[in-house]
Amino acid sequence: MSEMKKIKNLKEFSTSADRFEGANLLCPGCAHSIIVREVLNATNDDLILSASTGCLEVCTAVYPYTSWDASWIHIGFENGSTAVAGAESMYKALKTKGRLKQPDRNPKFVSFAGDGASYDIGFQWISGCMERGHNMMHIVLDNEVYANTGGQRSSSTPIGSSATTSPEGRKSYGEKKNKKDMVSIMAAHHIPYAAQVAPNKWKDMVKKIQHGFSVDGPVFINAVSPCTTEWKFDPKDTMHIADLATDSLVFPLYEIIDGHELNITYRPKDVVPVEEYLAAQGRFKHLFKDEHKYLIKEWQERVDANWAYLNRREEARV
Amino acid sequence: MAKKGWDEFEIGAMLRTFNGKIDDIAGTHQENRAYSENSSFVASVADWRINKPVFNKDFCIDCQFCWIYCPDVSIMSRDKKMIGVDMDHCKGCGICVEVCPTNPKSLLMFSEKADEETELAAWPAKNEEKK
Numbered sequence: 001m002s003e004m005k006k007i008k009n010l011k012e013f014s015t016s017a018d019r020f021e022g023a024n025l026l027c028p029g030c031a032h033s034i035i036v037r038e039v040l041n042a043t044n045d046d047l048i049l050s051a052s053t054g055c056l057e058v059c060t061a062v063y064p065y066t067s068w069d070a071s072w073i074h075i076g077f078e079n080g081s082t083a084v085a086g087a088e089s090m091y092k093a094l095k096t097k098g099r100l101k102q103p104d105r106n107p108k109f110v111s112f113a114g115d116g117a118s119y120d121i122g123f124q125w126i127s128g129c130m131e132r133g134h135n136m137m138h139i140v141l142d143n144e145v146y147a148n149t150g151g152q153r154s155s156s157t158p159i160g161s162s163a164t165t166s167p168e169g170r171k172s173y174g175e176k177k178n179k180k181d182m183v184s185i186m187a188a189h190h191i192p193y194a195a196q197v198a199p200n201k202w203k204d205m206v207k208k209i210q211h212g213f214s215v216d217g218p219v220f221i222n223a224v225s226p227c228t229t230e231w232k233f234d235p236k237d238t239m240h241i242a243d244l245a246t247d248s249l250v251f252p253l254y255e256i257i258d259g260h261e262l263n264i265t266y267r268p269k270d271v272v273p274v275e276e277y278l279a280a281q282g283r284f285k286h287l288f289k290d291e292h293k294y295l296i297k298e299w300q301e302r303v304d305a306n307w308a309y310l311n312r313r314e315e316a317r318v
Numbered sequence: 319m320a321k322k323g324w325d326e327f328e329i330g331a332m333l334r335t336f337n338g339k340i341d342d343i344a345g346t347h348q349e350n351r352a353y354s355e356n357s358s359f360v361a362s363v364a365d366w367r368i369n370k371p372v373f374n375k376d377f378c379i380d381c382q383f384c385w386i387y388c389p390d391v392s393i394m395s396r397d398k399k400m401i402g403v404d405m406d407h408c409k410g411c412g413i414c415v416e417v418c419p420t421n422p423k424s425l426l427m428f429s430e431k432a433d434e435e436t437e438l439a440a441w442p443a444k445n446e447e448k449k
Contacts, residue, residue: 014382014395017347022390022407023361029411033389044344065358066333069343069351202386236412236427239387 004210005044013206016041024067025059029235031225031242032056032141034199036112039139040070042209046107047071048087052080052122054114055148056141078122084111085134092135108213109136115156116146119180130189130218137212137219140182143227151230155180159302160295161283163230168286173295178302183256186220190259194220197253200242204253204265211255224251232282244280248272249307254314262313274300347396359407363390367410369427372437373403377424384414384425421445 007013019040026033032055040047047070051057057074060067075083088109094100118126118140126138145163146152153163153175162174187194192215197205205223212219226241228234233241245251246266253266275296278284287295333356340351353359380400385393392408394401403414403425415425422442 010382010386011380011398014385014398017344018391019343020391021357021359022392022404023358023363024390025363026389028366028389028409029413030389033391034387037389037391038386060358061333062358063327063331064333064356065361066335066356067358069335069357199387234412236416238389238411238413239417 004214005042007042007206007210010202013041013202019047019069020060021067021069023065025062026055027227027229027235029228029238030055031143031199031227031238032059034238035139035141035197035205035223035225038199038202038205039110039209042206043108043213045213046105048084048091048107048109050074050080050084050111052111052113052117053077053148054117054141055143056112056114058148077117078125080113080117081111081122081126081129081136081138084109084136085129085132088134088136109134111136111138113138113140114146114148115140115142115144116148116154118142119155119182126186126220127189130186130191130220133191133217135216135218137209137221139221139223141225142222143225143230144179145227145230147227147230156182160278160287160292160299162286163283173286173292174283183220183222183254187256187259189218191220192217192258193255194222194259195253195255195265196222196224196251198224198242198246198251200239201246201253201266208255208265230283232285233280237280241277241280244272244277248274248277249303250274250277252307252310254310260318262310262317264310264314274303362406363409364406367408367430369410369412370405370430370432371403371408371410371412371414371425372428372432372434373400374424374426374438374441375400376441377420377422379420379424381419383417383419387413387417389413 020036049070049072051074061074073083095103113122142156144156146154151163152165156179157163157175158179160174162168166175168174183194183196193212195208197208224245226238247268254262254264256262278287334354335357337352337354378400382395385395390407390409392404394404412427415427418425421444428437
């Protein structure tokens with residue numbers, strides 16, 4: 001194994017040479033590229049990347065341009081993870097046979113996908129990759145909606161959010177189903193590492209990504225990615241929304257090692273009420289009408305219950 | 319690159335980001351790389367901007383918050399110092415201004431047509447108000 005890149009503070013981190021280029025076509029203020037940059041800069045090793053269909057893919061590979069400075073492949077909506085798993089298997093086979101030209105370079109295998117390509121469409125493929133034990137990392141850029149095709153609901157869309165296929169109206173309050181708990185599902189594959197990260201906590205993110213690179217086996221990372229277009233907020237507020245998401249515990253940051261050992265990695269000093277998180281986004285605007293106000297209370301109760309559950313699991317080590 | 323019609327596109331394509339061989343990308347900064355015409359680095363999204371960020375280095379403390387949170391790789395940092403904004407790739411989202419912790423801010427948004435020299439001369443003074 002090659003030596004891990006040392007990142008003590010942000011100044012040291014800022015000497016990294018980016019392997020992701022500007023002039024991609026992502027919206028101004030998109031959190032996708034912030035997450036991608038933090039991941040790619042966490043290592044100096046070679047990278048073998050893929051992206052499933054989604055905002056990241058259609059915006060960074062518009063023929064004749066590519067925004068990637070590393071080996072990158074896109075095939076279909078569902079099989080970004082298996083493309084990387086295949087490359088990893090080939091690499092392992094060639095290494096065993098001694099046919100690699102530079103066997104001492106330790107490439108890292110990473111597949112990026114949106115929540116649509118991970119929670120819904122590519123679910124079976126990712127589950128397969130985790131089960132077969134490839135030495136790869138799957139990163140979900142979770143913006144809770146099919147943002148690329150115009151904001152349809154995915155199984156990651158939370159209750160009360162207005163999406164184009166579950167819009168709010170005279171009777172409806174928007175999406176009616178709760179978000180799928182993907183990290184727990186993936187941890188139940190007993191993979192060595194599963195974690196939830198957020199772009200505003202860069203140090204936590206880099207630590208988790210580096211841990212993910214250092215373990216042998218599949219790694220699953222769920223990254224919250226505030227979407228200015230579909231969550232309906234001003235592009236300059238991306239980091240503010242991410243702060244609200246982590247500080248209101250809507251997106252608790254934690255890791256699960258070997259499928260059972262849960263650690264909470266970030267405990268906010270001042271927990272923000274969920275109401276503030278909802279109020280900052282246009283997709284939850286209708287929840288503040290009198291007839292829907294009970295949903296905000298339910299939201300808070302759900303988030304509190306989840307936080308208590310995570311704390312119990314951390315304590316019990318199961 | 320030759321223009322192609324809508325029915326003449328390749329079914330699949332492989333693009334090379336760099337001209338010639340490259341060994342250590344992670345250790346080579348953008349100005350020293352040999353980008354090919356297929357890298358989006360050679361393209362520009364400057365015409366997306368309505369507002370542009372202006373950098374005032376007098377107040378900068380090199381905390382690098384703008385560097386890490388820039389979605390478009392447009393904050394140029396070399397040797398732990400913030401040296402400016404890459405105006406070819408900046409889309410004018412304004413995140414860098416929001417995350418800037420100095421007082422007054424070392425980055426502020428102005429209209430795309432604003433004159434940088436004038437704005438720098440009229441930079442707002444320190445805000446004494448306690449939060």
